[in-house]
Amino acid sequence: MVEKKDIEKLIIQNKKSTLKNHWNDAFFYNTTKYSGEIKPNELLIWRSSHFLRGAYPIFYLTFDQNGELNGIKTVKNPYYKLWNKISIGFLIMLNLILIFTTEFKTAIFGIIGISVLGFFWYLFMFNVTKYETKNLTKELKEEIENIERENNPALKSIPKTELKKEKVKEWTFTKILTRFLLYPFCLLILWLSITGFLDEGMTLYRIFGIIIVLTYIIADIILAIRKNKNYS
Numbered sequence: 001m002v003e004k005k006d007i008e009k010l011i012i013q014n015k016k017s018t019l020k021n022h023w024n025d026a027f028f029y030n031t032t033k034y035s036g037e038i039k040p041n042e043l044l045i046w047r048s049s050h051f052l053r054g055a056y057p058i059f060y061l062t063f064d065q066n067g068e069l070n071g072i073k074t075v076k077n078p079y080y081k082l083w084n085k086i087s088i089g090f091l092i093m094l095n096l097i098l099i100f101t102t103e104f105k106t107a108i109f110g111i112i113g114i115s116v117l118g119f120f121w122y123l124f125m126f127n128v129t130k131y132e133t134k135n136l137t138k139e140l141k142e143e144i145e146n147i148e149r150e151n152n153p154a155l156k157s158i159p160k161t162e163l164k165k166e167k168v169k170e171w172t173f174t175k176i177l178t179r180f181l182l183y184p185f186c187l188l189i190l191w192l193s194i195t196g197f198l199d200e201g202m203t204l205y206r207i208f209g210i211i212i213v214l215t216y217i218i219a220d221i222i223l224a225i226r227k228n229k230n231y232s
């Protein structure tokens with residue numbers, strides 16, 4: 001088994017898991033392996049990744065009375081929780097501005113459009129977070145396995161355990177159907193935003209629509225390519 005004192009050596013930056021520290025790690029793209037907080041019976045470990053930035057997870061490592069590792073779980077960091085609340089508040093604010101500053105018909109179309117764009121943003125963050133969290137979890141487990149092998153010379157003669165790779169099929173019927181429905185809809189929103197089909201006074205919403213739709217499509221394609229490379 002791996003003991004707490006051994007895993008503590010992975011923590012290069014020893015600091016508390018606070019909103020301020022996670023804000024800095026997200027803003028300055030901290031890839032230090034690892035930042036963390038050392039507590040009596042648990043360790044909090046984290047680092048940023050290429051896509052996640054502020055959406056990276058915190059790994060909670062718990063230990064028994066003998067200091068041996070007995071569990072790992074992931075939770076959202078304080079910065080990511082705050083960002084989610086700000087995002088929801090921003091969408092609500094846009095809807096309220098539409099309701100109080102535009103005609104009823106325009107407000108309805110605007111609210112529907114903002115809700116759809118918010119849904120695409122949620123899909124984007126969900127897919128990226130899920131994919132990168134798997135990579136970070138795999139990476140940490142490999143580090144712990146290396147420590148275990150160092151502590152037990154007898155294990156060095158045994159072929160290194162290859163962590164199970166769950167092959168993610170990107171072209172299942174469900175995912176093909178989802179993309180078949182969402183991509184044309186994304187292109188429609190993009191066309192409406194670029195051509196100015198909506199009210200000319202809604203420039204901010206049109207820009208917002210272009211950014212969200214392009215972000216979703218590009219990120220979905222990049223993630224599909226990266227997954228295929230990793231599992232090929």
